[in-house]
Amino acid sequence: WKGFWDKVKDIRSRWEYGVAGLFSDDPVSEEFFEKLEEHLLAGDVGLELTESLLEDLRSFAKREKVGKASDLKQHFAQEIKDTLQRVPKMGEPLSFDGPLGVILLVGVNGSGKTTTAAKLAASFRKRGETVVLAAADTFRAAAIDQLRIWGERTGTRVIAQSPGSDAAAVVFDALQAVKSVGRGVVVVDTAGRLHTKHNLMEELTKIHRVARREVDPSCIETLLVLDAVTGQNGLVQAETFHAAFPLTGFVLTKFDHTARGGILLSLASRLALPVRYVGLGEKEEDLDSFDVDSFVEGLLS
Numbered sequence: 380w381k382g383f384w385d386k387v388k389d390i391r392s393r394w395e396y397g398v399a400g401l402f403s404d405d406p407v408s409e410e411f412f413e414k415l416e417e418h419l420l421a422g423d424v425g426l427e428l429t430e431s432l433l434e435d436l437r438s439f440a441k442r443e444k445v446g447k448a449s450d451l452k453q454h455f456a457q458e459i460k461d462t463l464q465r466v467p468k469m470g471e472p473l474s475f476d477g478p479l480g481v482i483l484l485v486g487v488n489g490s491g492k493t494t495t496a497a498k499l500a501a502s503f504r505k506r507g508e509t510v511v512l513a514a515a516d517t518f519r520a521a522a523i524d525q526l527r528i529w530g531e532r533t534g535t536r537v538i539a540q541s542p543g544s545d546a547a548a549v550v551f552d553a554l555q556a557v558k559s560v561g562r563g564v565v566v567v568d569t570a571g572r573l574h575t576k577h578n579l580m581e582e583l584t585k586i587h588r589v590a591r592r593e594v595d596p597s598c599i600e601t602l603l604v605l606d607a608v609t610g611q612n613g614l615v616q617a618e619t620f621h622a623a624f625p626l627t628g629f630v631l632t633k634f635d636h637t638a639r640g641g642i643l644l645s646l647a648s649r650l651a652l653p654v655r656y657v658g659l660g661e662k663e664e665d666l667d668s669f670d671v672d673s674f675v676e677g678l679l680s
């Protein structure tokens with residue numbers, strides 16, 4: 380997590396809802412609440428959560444007869460921490476109880492699925508795990524090539540078939556490859572075409588069925604890869620996806636490109652699913668789990 384702040388050193392100045400400055404020694408006023416609301420909305424916290432955070436803060440200020448805005452800061456920080464920590468496994472990197480694990484990466488094209496697959500492969504390999512990358516985006520030849528390139532770069536075995544082949548069959552083969560060594564993790568890069576969403580959901584369901592036959596269901600993770608830059612649209616995307624195909628968590632990519640990290644809070648409060656990793660760049664090492672306390676402290680200091 381330290382790496383996070385090293386890489387995104389100026390995040391506070393870029394953080395559009397750099398709310399820290401609002402908690403000054405000035406008296407708590409209507410203007411303070413209005414400004415805070417503006418900052419939270421600009422930072423992608425979303426209307427619903429912004430309203431609820433403000434309501435709570437207002438009633439705390441009234442109840443405790445708080446005079447200075449700075450005396451509200453700690454309570455506000457705690458509210459944000461609670462929003463995140465209420466979600467089980469928030470910020471925890473993946474680990475599997477059984478010998479075999481499957482990570483299905485789903486999401487729209489361009490969100491960063493292939494890159495995240497490579498980053499996860501590198502990270503599990505570093506921990507000494509056997510990893511196989513499954514090129515289940517059989518729709519785009521370029522996606523298969525891309526994954527192969529990542530496989531070479533990270534020294535990870537890639538299971539792929541020709542474009543247009545059955546994605547579930549690719550996953551089946553990848554599962555056999557890890558099973559043959561006894562333990563390991565299959566990271567599945569899936570298709571993300573939106574215009575044929577229905578077929579995509581069928582395809583994902585089939586992949587999941589194949590995985591469930593081979594692996595304990597508690598060792599199958601379905602992570603939606605979301606581009607943090609898309610902000611509140613990401614929330615809509617997440618809700619739509621989750622309704623069609625149950626997710627177990629998120630990877631928020633391109634966090635290095637946005638100052639609007641409020642999407643993290645929206646996802647936590649609306650979907651109650653953990654953000655497992657954040658993507659902080661295009662290289663294989665640019666993936667971090669994230670620590671709620673440091674995140675909130677960084678935000679408000």
Ligand code: GDP
Pocket residue numbers: 486487488489490491492493494495571632633634635636657658659660661665
């Ligand atoms: P896919 O279509 O979902 O598989 O997306 P890709 O993995 O091909 O990524 C799309 C683009 O986003 C590529 O140019 C990646 O290098 C870039 N990308 C992915 N993750 C990150 C990230 O965390 N930070 C930055 N800056 N770029 C990223």
